[in-house]
Amino acid sequence: MKKILVLGGAHLDRRGMIESETIAGASNPGSWMEEAGGGGFNAARNLSRLGFSVRIIAPRGGDANGETVAAAAREAGVEDMPFTFLDRRTPSYTAILERDGNLVIAIADMDLYKLFTPRRLRVRAVREAVMESDILLCDANLPQDTLQAIATAAVANQKPLAAIAISPAKVVRLKEALPQIDVLFMNEAEAGALTGKTVTDIRKWPDHLQALGLRGGVVTRGAQHVIAFSEHETAVLRPPVIDNVCDVTGAGDAMASGYLAAIAQGRLPSEALRWGAAAAAITVQSFSATAAELDVDLLANMLALVPNAEML
Numbered sequence: 001m002k003k004i005l006v007l008g009g010a011h012l013d014r015r016g017m018i019e020s021e022t023i024a025g026a027s028n029p030g031s032w033m034e035e036a037g038g039g040g041f042n043a044a045r046n047l048s049r050l051g052f053s054v055r056i057i058a059p060r061g062g063d064a065n066g067e068t069v070a071a072a073a074r075e076a077g078v079e080d081m082p083f084t085f086l087d088r089r090t091p092s093y094t095a096i097l098e099r100d101g102n103l104v105i106a107i108a109d110m111d112l113y114k115l116f117t118p119r120r121l122r123v124r125a126v127r128e129a130v131m132e133s134d135i136l137l138c139d140a141n142l143p144q145d146t147l148q149a150i151a152t153a154a155v156a157n158q159k160p161l162a163a164i165a166i167s168p169a170k171v172v173r174l175k176e177a178l179p180q181i182d183v184l185f186m187n188e189a190e191a192g193a194l195t196g197k198t199v200t201d202i203r204k205w206p207d208h209l210q211a212l213g214l215r216g217g218v219v220t221r222g223a224q225h226v227i228a229f230s231e232h233e234t235a236v237l238r239p240p241v242i243d244n245v246c247d248v249t250g251a252g253d254a255m256a257s258g259y260l261a262a263i264a265q266g267r268l269p270s271e272a273l274r275w276g277a278a279a280a281a282i283t284v285q286s287f288s289a290t291a292a293e294l295d296v297d298l299l300a301n302m303l304a305l306v307p308n309a310e311m312l
Contacts, residue, residue, distance in 0.1 A: 008040025008139030036072035046257030062086030151180035250289030
């Protein structure tokens with residue numbers, strides 16, 4: 001069984017869903033939910049449900065929200081290795097969504113992640129977890145110098161490194177580490193923040209990103225075409241049309257999960273892109289940021305609806 005180590009965000013997600021047409025500057029009827037989330041944590045749970053041995057290392061406060069995260073890790077079969085700060089608040093992400101599931105605005109209370117410093121990577125348990133893993137996955141919730149230290153550790157231990165961009169404001173923290181990253185998962189807004197470019201043709205992204213030293217990446221555009229590239233191939237895919245979208249939260253993390261699951265099995269990026277699209281399609285049909293029902297069989301069933309990627 002492949003071992004994946006995740007270093008990144010594991011926090012509380014709060015999401016409010018507006019029930020009717022959004023009226024700015026006014027009270028809107030809607031509903032509210034809370035659950036454990038975070039880019040790295042969502043991917044960790046998905047990968048565990050797909051049969052991988054997954055560990056996660058993330059900062060946490062000594063509060064009830066931290067217990068919520070710990071319980072979610074246990075439920076998904078993820079080995080939880082937190083840095084716990086008893087006198088601090090567990091990070092949180094609060095989002096307001098339109099009735100079609102698209103984001104209106106969000107607030108990220110993530111100060112605790114600043115305490116995940118490069119020094120933490122020198123802790124014996126962390127060093128051993130890095131050495132024992134087959135793949136490292138980080139996300140841009142962490143400080144820039146920590147992300148660079150993770151990239152350095154990946155190279156030193158000859159481990160492939162994947163990363164999740166998280167947001168346009170945070171992805172720039174990965175810029176110095178790009179030459180050490182094997183695959184970066186991002187949407188177009190995040191790719192634009194990283195490169196300073198705006199493109200109308202998604203096929204242009206690989207050139208812009210490789211010019212920064214990035215070895216491989218996946219750029220998504222919601223329900224529109226997604227592109228994946230490595231040092232050896234580039235592929236474009238139109239995701240399957242999903243009629244009953246419940247919530248798009250976690251779709252990008254699911255794309256990363258499915259893609260990495262395929263890569264871990266030795267599949268090419270073109271096929272990995274299909275796996276990622278299938279995992280994302282399953283996730284957007286769930287009201288949660290991860291689909292509890294996700295497993296190998298369900299992914300295989302959804303793959304039957306995903307077209308082959310076009311090679312460029």
